[in-house]
Amino acid sequence: MENTHHTGGHAAAHAEEHSFDKKAIWRTFWILLIITIVELVLAILHFSTGFPPKLLLNGTFIILTLAKAFYIIAEFMHLRHEIRNMIMTIAVPALLFIWFIAAFLWDGDSYRNLRNRYDPYHKEQSMPKKAPEHEGAKPGELH
Amino acid sequence: MANVVPANQKWWTGGKSPFNVEYGKLMMWYFLMSDAFTFGAFLISYGTVRFSSNSWPDPNYVFRSFPVIGEMDIPLAFVSLMTFILIMSSVTMVLAVAAGHANDKKGVIKWMLWTILGGLAFLGCQAWEWTHLYHQGAWWGRNPFDNIDGTAASTNFTNFFFTITGFHGFHVFSGVIINIIMLIMTIKGVFERRGHYLMIEKAGLYWHFVDLVWVFVFTCFYLL
Amino acid sequence: MANDSFHGHPEVVTTHEVHHDEHHVHHHKETFITKYVFSQDHKMIAKQFLITGMIWAIMGGLMSVLFRLQLGYPDQTFPWLEDILGRWARGGKISVENYYALVTMHGTVLVFFVLTGGLSGTFANLLIPLQIGARDMASPFLNMLSYWFFFGGSIVMLASLFIQTGPFSGGWTFYPPLSALGDASPGSKAGADYWIIGMALFIISSLLGGLNYIATILNMRTKGMSMSRLPLTCWALLFTAILGVLSFPVLLSGVLLVVFDRHAGTSFYLADIFVGGKALPNEGGSAILFQHLFWFLGHPEVYIIILPAMGLVSEIMAINCRKPIFGYMAMVGSLFAIAILAFLVWAHHMFVTGLNPFLGSVFVLLTLLIAVPSAIKVFNWLTTMWRGNIRFTPAMLFAVGFVSLFISGGLTGIWLGNSTLDIHLHDTYFVIAHFHIVMGVSAFFGMFAGIYHWFPKMYGRYMNNSLAYIHFWVTLVGAYLIFWPMHYQGLAGMPRRYFDYSQWLSFSQFSDLNKFISTVAMIVFAVQLLFVFNFFYSIFKGRRVTSTNPWHATTLEWTTPVRPGHGNWPGEIPEVHRWAYDYGKDGRDFIPQTEPVGPNESKHH
Numbered sequence: 022m023e024n025t026h027h028t029g030g031h032a033a034a035h036a037e038e039h040s041f042d043k044k045a046i047w048r049t050f051w052i053l054l055i056i057t058i059v060e061l062v063l064a065i066l067h068f069s070t071g072f073p074p075k076l077l078l079n080g081t082f083i084i085l086t087l088a089k090a091f092y093i094i095a096e097f098m099h100l101r102h103e104i105r106n107m108i109m110t111i112a113v114p115a116l117l118f119i120w121f122i123a124a125f126l127w128d129g130d131s132y133r134n135l136r137n138r139y140d141p142y143h144k145e146q147s148m149p150k151k152a153p154e155h156e157g158a159k160p161g162e163l164h
Numbered sequence: 165m166a167n168v169v170p171a172n173q174k175w176w177t178g179g180k181s182p183f184n185v186e187y188g189k190l191m192m193w194y195f196l197m198s199d200a201f202t203f204g205a206f207l208i209s210y211g212t213v214r215f216s217s218n219s220w221p222d223p224n225y226v227f228r229s230f231p232v233i234g235e236m237d238i239p240l241a242f243v244s245l246m247t248f249i250l251i252m253s254s255v256t257m258v259l260a261v262a263a264g265h266a267n268d269k270k271g272v273i274k275w276m277l278w279t280i281l282g283g284l285a286f287l288g289c290q291a292w293e294w295t296h297l298y299h300q301g302a303w304w305g306r307n308p309f310d311n312i313d314g315t316a317a318s319t320n321f322t323n324f325f326f327t328i329t330g331f332h333g334f335h336v337f338s339g340v341i342i343n344i345i346m347l348i349m350t351i352k353g354v355f356e357r358r359g360h361y362l363m364i365e366k367a368g369l370y371w372h373f374v375d376l377v378w379v380f381v382f383t384c385f386y387l388l
Numbered sequence: 389m390a391n392d393s394f395h396g397h398p399e400v401v402t403t404h405e406v407h408h409d410e411h412h413v414h415h416h417k418e419t420f421i422t423k424y425v426f427s428q429d430h431k432m433i434a435k436q437f438l439i440t441g442m443i444w445a446i447m448g449g450l451m452s453v454l455f456r457l458q459l460g461y462p463d464q465t466f467p468w469l470e471d472i473l474g475r476w477a478r479g480g481k482i483s484v485e486n487y488y489a490l491v492t493m494h495g496t497v498l499v500f501f502v503l504t505g506g507l508s509g510t511f512a513n514l515l516i517p518l519q520i521g522a523r524d525m526a527s528p529f530l531n532m533l534s535y536w537f538f539f540g541g542s543i544v545m546l547a548s549l550f551i552q553t554g555p556f557s558g559g560w561t562f563y564p565p566l567s568a569l570g571d572a573s574p575g576s577k578a579g580a581d582y583w584i585i586g587m588a589l590f591i592i593s594s595l596l597g598g599l600n601y602i603a604t605i606l607n608m609r610t611k612g613m614s615m616s617r618l619p620l621t622c623w624a625l626l627f628t629a630i631l632g633v634l635s636f637p638v639l640l641s642g643v644l645l646v647v648f649d650r651h652a653g654t655s656f657y658l659a660d661i662f663v664g665g666k667a668l669p670n671e672g673g674s675a676i677l678f679q680h681l682f683w684f685l686g687h688p689e690v691y692i693i694i695l696p697a698m699g700l701v702s703e704i705m706a707i708n709c710r711k712p713i714f715g716y717m718a719m720v721g722s723l724f725a726i727a728i729l730a731f732l733v734w735a736h737h738m739f740v741t742g743l744n745p746f747l748g749s750v751f752v753l754l755t756l757l758i759a760v761p762s763a764i765k766v767f768n769w770l771t772t773m774w775r776g777n778i779r780f781t782p783a784m785l786f787a788v789g790f791v792s793l794f795i796s797g798g799l800t801g802i803w804l805g806n807s808t809l810d811i812h813l814h815d816t817y818f819v820i821a822h823f824h825i826v827m828g829v830s831a832f833f834g835m836f837a838g839i840y841h842w843f844p845k846m847y848g849r850y851m852n853n854s855l856a857y858i859h860f861w862v863t864l865v866g867a868y869l870i871f872w873p874m875h876y877q878g879l880a881g882m883p884r885r886y887f888d889y890s891q892w893l894s895f896s897q898f899s900d901l902n903k904f905i906s907t908v909a910m911i912v913f914a915v916q917l918l919f920v921f922n923f924f925y926s927i928f929k930g931r932r933v934t935s936t937n938p939w940h941a942t943t944l945e946w947t948t949p950v951r952p953g954h955g956n957w958p959g960e961i962p963e964v965h966r967w968a969y970d971y972g973k974d975g976r977d978f979i980p981q982t983e984p985v986g987p988n989e990s991k992h993h
Contacts, residue, residue, distance in 0.1 A: 043262065050255045054248065061244050064387055068224040068239055079388050086383040090376055097258050097372040104175065107183035107193075114197055114634055117731045118204055124735065124747060125208045125680055129215030131744035132674055137218070143660075147218040149313040178521075178964065179611030187526035187603040194599050198633045205641035205684070209656070209677055216674050305653025318672025323654040327645065 049096040056085050192366045196373045199335075203377050206331060207384050210324040219311035221321045223386050226309050231292055243386050246289045247378065250336075253282025254375040257343075261368040264361025269350060272364060276347040279371065283340040290333050294326070302326075325385055332381055335374045342367050418954075426536075428528035429954040433535050434514035435846060438839070440535075440542060441506020442920060447546075448497035451490045453913050458482050460906025462888045462899075476554075484887050485574050488557035491885060492575070493549065495560030496583070500590055501545065503693040503831050504632075505538050511696055511838050512601045512625045514846065518945035519619050521610025521962060523955045526603040534597035541589030548582030556583040559885070561686065564657035564678050568649040571663045580650065584643050591636045598636075601629035610944070612964035616720075617981065619943050619968040620713060623720050624699025627727040628692050635688035635731070642681030649673075676741050683734035690827045691730040694794075695723065697834020698765060701787040703968075704841050705769055707941045708784035709776025710977060712969035715768045722761035729758050739807040740814045748807045755805035762798055766791065777972070781939075782856035783841035789864045790833040796868075797826025800875065815885070818878025821871045829867040836863075839923070844938050848951040849930030855922040859915055866912035870905050877901070942980050943968050 060082060067078050095101035100108055137144045175182040183190065214220055228239035256278040263271030301308035304326050307319040346367045355361045427433060454473075457466065458481070465480035476486040513531065517524050525531045548555040557575025558566030562583065570577045605618070605626045645656040655670035657678045662668070706713040713719060736755040739748050769791045778784065800822040803809050813819060836859075843851050882895050889895040889902070937946040944964070948956050962982040970979040974990055 043259070046255060046258050046262070050251065053251050057244065057247050057251070060383075060387060061240055064224065064240055065238065082383055082387045086379055089379045093254065093372055093376045093379065097254050097375070098369055099261075103185070104183045106175070107185065107190075110183075111193060111197060114630070115200070117634065120732050121204065121684065122208055122211070124751075125212045125677075126215050127747050128676065128680065128735070128744055129212035129674070131747065132216040132676060132742070133218065135742060136216070140660075144218070147311075147315050149219070149315055176614050177611070178609035178613035178617075181607045183606070187607045190603045190607060191526065191530075191599045194602055194633055195595070198595055198599075198637050201634055202637035202641050205638040205681055206645075209641070209645065209681065212677050212680070213656070213672065213674060216677075217672060304648060305655075319653075319655060320672045323648065323656060327648055327654075331644075 045096060049092050052092055053089055056089050060085055186362060188362065188366055189369070192369050196369060199373065200377075203328075203331070203380070206324075206328050207380060210328060210384060213320050213324065217318065217320070219313045219315055219317070221307075221309040221317050222312040223388075225312075226297075226321075227293075227386055229296055231296075240386055242289070242293065243382065246286055246293075247382055249282055249286045249289065250375050250378050253279050253286065254372055256282060257368045257371045261361075261365050264355070264364040267356075267361070269353070269356055272350050272355075272361060273347065276343060276350065276364070280340055280343050280347065283336055283343065283371075286336055287333060287340070290329065290336075294329075297322075297325075328381060329385070332374070332377055335377065339367075339371050339374050342370060426532060428524070428532045430513045430517050430525050430528065430531060431846070431952065431954075431956075433531055434510050436535050437506060437509030437513060437538065438846075440539060441502050441510060442923070444497050444501040444506060444542065446917070446920065448494050448502060449913050449916060451494040451497070453910055454482065455487055455490045455494070456906040456909045458487055458887065459889070460903045462890050485557055486554060487887050488559075488573075488885070489554045489575050489579070492557050492559055493545075493555050496545065496556075496587075498828065499560060499689065499693070500587070501538075501542060503828075503835075504594065504689070505542075505590065507831060507835050508625060508628050508632075508692065508696045509535070509538065509597060510835075511621070511700060511842075512597065512629065514842060515619075515621050515945065516601055516604050516625060517608070518845070518948065518952075518956060519622050519943050519968075520605060520608060520613055521944045521964060522604060522608035523957075523961070525600045526608055527600055530596045531600050534593050534600065537589050537593035537596065541586045541593060544582055544589060545586035548579050548586065551578050551582065553577040553579055555579040561679075561682055562643065562646070563682070564646060564649060564675055565661055568646050568657055569661070569663060569668075570650065580646075584647060587643060588640065591640050594632050594636050598629040598632040601625055602633065605629075610961045610964060613944075613981075616717075617964055617967045619699075620702040620716070620719055620723075621696075621699040623723055624695045624702070627723050628695045628699075631688040631692050631695070631727055631730055635685045635692075638681055639685035642678055642685075645681075646678070676738070676743070679738050679741055680735065683737045684731075686737065687734040688730040690823070691726055693827050693831045694834075695726070697790060697831045697838075698723070700834050700838040700841070701769065701790045702772075703943070704783045704787045704837050705772050706969050706971060707841075707939050708779045708781055708787070709773055710779070710971045711772060711776045712971055712973075713768065714771040714774075715764070716967070716969060718764050719768055722764040725761040726758065729754065729761070733758065736805055736807075736810075739810040745807070752805060752807050756802065758805075759798075759802055762794075766795055766798070781840070782851070782853060782860060783837045785857070785860045786833045786837035786840065789860065790830050790837065792864075793825050793830035793833060793867065797822055797824075797830060801826060812881075813878060815883055816878035817874040817882050817884055820884050821874035821878060824874075825867070825871050829863075829871070833863075836860075836919070841939070842945075843923075843926065843930075844933040844950075845945055845948075847927050847930070848933050849926055850933060850938075851926040851930060852922050855918055859919045859922070862915040863912055866908050866915070869908045870912065873901050873905060937980075940978050942966075942970055942978050944981060947980065947982055 063073060063078060063081060067073050067075070073081065094111075100111060175184070181187070181190075224239040227243055228241070230238075230242045256275045260272050260275035260279060263275055297303075302322045302325075304323055305319050307317055307322040309317060309321060311317045346364055349355060349363070350361075355363060422428075424432065427436070454469075457469075466477075467480040469477035469480050469482065473482070473486075476482060476489075482490070513525070516522075545555075553574040555575060556562070556567065556579040557573055558580075562580075566572045566576055567580050567583075568576075570580070605622055609615075609618075645654075648654040649656050649658060649670075655673040657675050658668065658670035658673045659675075661670060702713055702719060733751060733755045735743055735748065735751045739751075743751075773788070800818070804813060804819065804822055840851055840856060843849070877895075877898055880894065880898075882889065882898065886895075890899060933950050936948070936950055939946070944962060947962050949958060964981045965984045966979065966981055968981055970981075971977070973979055
């Protein structure tokens with residue numbers, strides 16, 4: 022791994038023996054796999070027993086997803102080993118997503134409320150009728 | 165090492181990269197940032213429409229089929245397999261990059277082959293899933309699945325599903341093409357002559373990004 | 389951790405030194421094609437962007453003259469219009485559909501193809517490598533592609549003017565359902581598809597360009613050129629590029645969903661629609677969603693337009709006042725603040741769409757915050773001029789005009805940023821007046837300032853001063869005469885985008901004013917043609933530049949030969965020892981950035 026080749030111009034920056042250690046790669050792999058399996062188990066658990074309430078479940082899913090994203094970016098994409106300032110140039114613009122998501126979903130929710138309030142026909146069409154279970158088809162089934 | 169950079173190096177004084185990376189890698193990172201906003205906009209649009217709807221189909225019902233076995237009672241099994249394939253191909257991609265750092269041409273070729281294979285497997289799975297849904301009557305503008313509360317759903321469930329997974333699949337496809345080009349260049353010894361495998365690293369960044377997007381697509385469409 | 393990783397990295401040297409020094413005497417063997425057409429020289433690409441942008445500006449301006457003709461003289465016909473426009477103006481009167489097509493294309497062309505592509509495309513390409521001390525962009529090849537995607541997008545957009553059903557006519561904002569339903573209007577048929585393809589190519593161009601600008605500024609600075617020594621032009625162009633890279637993809641996503649609504653039977657943006665008395669089956673979509681996506685780009689877009697102009701003006705002002713720019717770090721900080729806020733305020737364009745009022749009030753707060761960095765910039769320009777030894781070159785005049793317009797237009801922005809006032813003013817001529825002054829004309833002033841100032845660098849000749857002074861005064865006075873009265877029209881409730889106001893008693897009172905505005909608009913347009921003449925005439929016949937540094941400026945572009953070849957500096961790239969604004973220091977008129985700091989020099993940067 023001696024850095025014997027200087028190509029000039031766009032010099033080669035690849036003598037980072039410490040950072041590509043195979044153990045870390047496989048550790049990341051197992052973490053990602055385990056998180057995915059946990060997500061799957063939770064989804065099936067909720068599906069068959071309804072146990073983790075939907076809101077709690079979704080919160081868990083989002084946290085687990087962000088954890089997976091962190092490991093992919095930090096380890097696979099190797100960002101954790103870059104210079105701090107470079108990490109900041111990625112992380113700071115990513116913060117824009119917070120308001121991007123919050124404002125869009127907020128207004129989406131508001132749009133639903135407005136339609137339900139001012140469009141009774143829409144509300145009637147899209148709200149569940151009494152006791153749909155007895156109609157035969159399970160909810161979410163194909164027609 | 166002869167040319168170790170001292171820790172108190174002044175990075176910003178000009179004449180060198182402040183991040184100690186060549187410009188191509190920098191451009192790839194910022195391109196991915198830009199692409200993240202493309203996908204972000206799609207997924208946030210999906211969320212917005214879902215928030216504007218009184219109800220939505222249940223993914224556990226929709227996505228519960230597996231090839232050969234048919235309609236199983238385990239929901240999400242097939243998509244979990246797809247996720248596994250993509251994560252696995254990400255691992256082989258990192259190993260290819262690591263081999264490149266060690267100037268190990270054989271290693272690069274081996275791991276790139278596995279990565280391409282993983283990408284193709286993922287695309288195959290997606291093709292099966294799309295075909296299956298199509299035969300169930302789902303397509304752009306057609307949604308056979310009712311909402312979870314039994315009311316009739318709008319077509320936006322399938323609209324967003326096909327658009328976003330399609331756009332992601334398009335990225336996987338272009339990633340596979342890029343990886344094939346990288347593989348050919350490696351075999352021809354282009355990087356060996358150049359003395360570094362930085363192109364593999366950039367292709368790797370793109371490939372991991374595809375994996376990253378899938379993590380969010382998986383959560384948004386199959387879990388939430 | 390971060391410190392740890394420093395070890396073991398050999399330093400990445402990123403100048404093109406090695407590559408270029410081999411053949412800087414005989415450059416690459418250049419043919420006509422590689423020198424003027426598929427050129428990879430950033431200076432040539434800048435000229436390509438500029439001239440393409442100028443052609444677009446003439447067309448976009450002509451469109452406004454044509455529809456001002458209708459607005460000023462709604463009761464008259466002009467038979468010659470039919471001669472030049474054919475079926476667009478049967479009987480010498482522009483048809484309603486084509487009036488809307490003209491308005492739409494005027495907006496699209498000027499916002500995207502002139503003031504984005506033409507402005508930052510030109511000056512980012514010209515100035516970034518020259519001012520940071522680089523041989524060329526980080527990737528000259530992608531830079532070339534950037535121009536040719538821009539050109540391709542231009543061709544598609546231009547072609548849409550000539551198709552049977554006409555170009556898109558639903559407004560430059562491309563709102564569905566007009567953009568999503570082919571049956572909505574003639575312009576919504578093929579014209580909308582052309583618009584989408586043209587814009588997609590434009591977005592690719594802007595992405596390729598933007599990534600290059602960012603990577604170049606970060607990685608390719610010459611020795612000694614720390615970020616705090618960068619001229620403000622480079623800072624402004626850096627933030628412009630960041631805005632473009634992060635916001636244009638969102639428009640791309642939004643428009644792709646329109647493509648599916650148009651051609652795949654989806655209803656992302658469609659719900660509860662009747663066309664021609666028939667109910668459409670589309671259900672579940674939200675037209676407001678498109679507006680959110682559009683303005684998530686659209687608002688940063690106005691800063692993409694104005695930031696380069698701010699950078700050019702800052703630089704030109706310091707040079708021509710022979711004083712350091714006032715508050716350099718405050719200027720950089722306010723650019724940064726504007727870039728951040730640009731992403732947080734988009735929904736202030738949507739107060740009357742049915743946006744949640746409480747959410748709207750959050751957007752009001754964020755919007756009004758922009759006044760702070762904007763005011764900092766304005767005060768810094770004024771204080772730079774204060775007691776300066778001002779040289780009123782044409783570039784300086786346009787820079788001063790920019791500040792004037794930015795103040796006039798910016799103040800009305802504070803009105804419009806309030807959601808309660810916006811209910812009254814939304815979609816009136818007040819809005820037209822506001823954004824034309826603050827980002828239309830003032831960005832043009834920044835651009836003109838830049839062209840007059842760097843023309844000697846681009847072509848080795850000066851532009852004609854007398855024509856330039858006529859150009860400046862007529863444009864400045866004309867711009868105010870056109871747009872100032874529109875504030876009153878808007879306050880009186882006159883809506884924008886109407887074809888004929890004479891039907892309404894409350895608006896027909898303005899018919900004389902409309903005539904006046906239209907007349908001035910035509911005069912101002914004619915004077916822009918004078919500028920175009922001056923530009924092309926001076927390329928060939930202008931007074932020759934004899935010294936390498938005609939404006940006595942400190943920055944690096946004036947250390948190159950009068951007509952620099954590809955690679956910019958014939959010898960070594962100069963090293964930088966000081967910031968870009970050492971004017972009037974220690975009794976010296978100016979000290980170039982390349983001069984080492986002397987032992988007895990007063991406090992330096």
